Amino acid sequence: MLKGGNMKKLSILSLAxxxxxxxxxxxxxxxxxxxxxxxxxxxxxGDGNNGGGNNGGGNNGGGxxxxxxxxxxxxxxxxxxxxxxxxxxxxxGMTYTFTNSSSSAHPFRLSQTADGAHSGGSIxxxxxxxxxxxxxxxxPSTAPTTLYYFCTVHSGMGGSGSISIS
Numbered sequence: 001m002l003k004g005g006n007m008k009k010l011s012i013l014s015l016a017x018x019x020x021x022x023x024x025x026x027x028x029x030x031x032x033x034x035x036x037x038x039x040x041x042x043x044x045x046g047d048g049n050n051g052g053g054n055n056g057g058g059n060n061g062g063g064x065x066x067x068x069x070x071x072x073x074x075x076x077x078x079x080x081x082x083x084x085x086x087x088x089x090x091x092x093g094m095t096y097t098f099t100n101s102s103s104s105a106h107p108f109r110l111s112q113t114a115d116g117a118h119s120g121g122s123i124x125x126x127x128x129x130x131x132x133x134x135x136x137x138x139x140p141s142t143a144p145t146t147l148y149y150f151c152t153v154h155s156g157m158g159g160s161g162s163i164s165i166s
Contacts, residue, residue, distance in 0.1 A: 071100040071108050077159050078108065078149060085159025091166055096137045098149075103133035107152040110137070115158060116150035123152070139165060 069088075072079045080086050080098075090096055100108040110128065113121020124147055127140040143165045151157035 066095040066097060069096055069098045071098050071102070073102045073106050073157070076154070076157060078106070078151070078157050078161065080149075080161065085161040087161055088163045089166065090137070090139050090163055092139045092141050092143055094139055096139070098135040098137070100133045100135065106154065106157060108135055108149060109152055110135075110147045110149055110163070112144055112147060114148045114150075114162070115155055116148065117152065118150065118155035121148075 070081050074084060077084050080088065098108055100106070102108075109116060110124040111117070111121040112124055113119050115121070116123065124144075126142065127138040129136045145165055147163040147165065149158045149161060149163065
């Protein structure tokens, strides 16, 4: 018999497979190199923001290779495409835009240290640019295998969320 956590993982896996099949049959949600953006360990599924799919879902259509990711805040934690403190998977050479609806109240940044500057780390800046409330990340080939997102004002907002880079 499946218990709560296993049933939730099975449901997420089913939704992810359905999304992949749907995107494949529609021809959407893929980048020029066939890569996609996924949320492997969050336990929840996002709406995709323009690309559909599993928490981020491919590109914006038209083969731009850019994945749009929504960032908001709920109960003192970052919510990434509808997933609170979820883990993300990004690919080297791809471009990701994180649009932060909470903008200046909760500046969204990346670090090689969990909870960033609040835990003695620093802001990761390679391949990153900012324009207002949008953080654009062109993942460099030298990117570390794991990054963390955090708020520069408040500690703990990234929770257990991490970013795996392949």
